[in-house]
Amino acid sequence: MPWSLYLMIFKNKFNIVVGAVTEIEQGKAKANLDVFSSTLQNLAEHDRDIIVVTSDSRGSGKLAPFGEKFPEQIVEVGIAEQNLIGVAAGLASCGKKVFAVSPACFLTARALEQIKNDVAYSDNPVKVIGISAGVSYGALGTTHHSLHDFAVLRAINNIIVVAPADNFETEQAIKLAAKTDQPIYLRFGKKPMPLLKEVNDDVFEFGKGRIITEGNHVAIIATGETVYPALQAAKKLKEQNIAATVISMHTIKPLDTRLLKMAAEKCKAIVTVEEHSIYGGLGEACASWLLQNVFNKEGSESPSFGGVWGGLFKIIAIPDEYTVTGSQQDIFNHYGINEKGIAEQVTKLLKK
Secondary structure, eight states: OOHHHHHHHHHHHHTOOOSSOOTTTTTOOEEHHHHHHHHHHHHHTTOTTEEEEESSOTTTTTOHHHHHHOGGGEEEOOSOHHHHHHHHHHHHHTTOEEEEEEEHHHHTTTTHHHIIIIIIITTOOOEEEEESOBTTTGGGOGGGOBOSHHHHHHTSSSOEEEOOOSHHHHHHHHHHHHHOOSOEEEEOOSSEEOOSOSSOOOOOBTTBOEEEEOOSSEEEEEOGGGHHHHHHHHHHHHTTTOOEEEEEOOEEESOOHHHHHHHHHHOSEEEEEEEEESSSSHHHHHHHHHHHHTSOTTOOSSOSSSOSOOSEEEEEEEOSSOOOSSOHHHHHHHTTOSHHHHHHHHHHHHTO
16 A cells, blocks of 8 residues: 555544644534434433444444443344345334434445335335445545435435535434434435534424525535535635525435525526535536526526526536545545635636
8 A cells, every 4th residue: 555545544534634723623523423323312312212223333333332322222234234224124114213324335325225115115214324425435435435325316206315514414304304204314424524503593404405604696505514615615705705605405305496496596606516426416406406497498598587597507526437546535625525626616607
């Protein structure tokens, strides 16, 4: 292994950041997965119907404390993701509130048929938890990346698809999932995620995005761990007198088309950002709805709904290629899914 790869892994493991002291370094931010674990423990204390099913993921899923505290409410199936979903669906059919936890890359590929048939088609309200999602596995490479999960699950009926952006959204999503009698896919990465707002008084609902900042030049619609760099990019753009609306579109399906329409009514350009393939994810979901519902049927270049959006649109995501090798941040930097890259692509788009 080259020394540069060792250095990259070391930096990633110990969260070494060059530059100003960050909220992460100050210890104010937690990984969403940690919040998932603690929230689930709090819920399980008062509800014995909450069951965790995992495929050798107690450590990576932050579930060891849950297993120690509630040994009768956790099922370990080993490295067998298809069995994981089958067991979870069976328990859910008996009235249990089941959280099936496994790496997203395997869960939404190897066990896709079971998610489609045993969970969604059979209407068993399993909470499918994809951990270490996107490019969180970094240097382990394409085999361990999940850049397809939004696309394949959007094409399956009867499953909600959610990617919380910060600790607030994570806590609220888990609490709401435990009360929701419908299949849900929740996607989590690994790194600590700063709160997007100092005061979180939003009412969290699946299918309803959150407005983080407001501006009238561009709407940056992001999901999951890309919302924070989108917010940082908005601050950078403000220095150039470009006012950005930043939306955390935590629910990919059902899409908040009301908020999408508002962005088109208000902003000249729309940019989507996601830790996913350019195909089949948030960007294409937004583009499809806008094209079919905002432009008039005659194909006029001006919107027929009276807003200011003129068709300027950009998807910032992972291109159709096997990714470069590196940490999650290295990969983000390479593909422009960071503060600098997002700001530059917005500026370029607005000049068209």
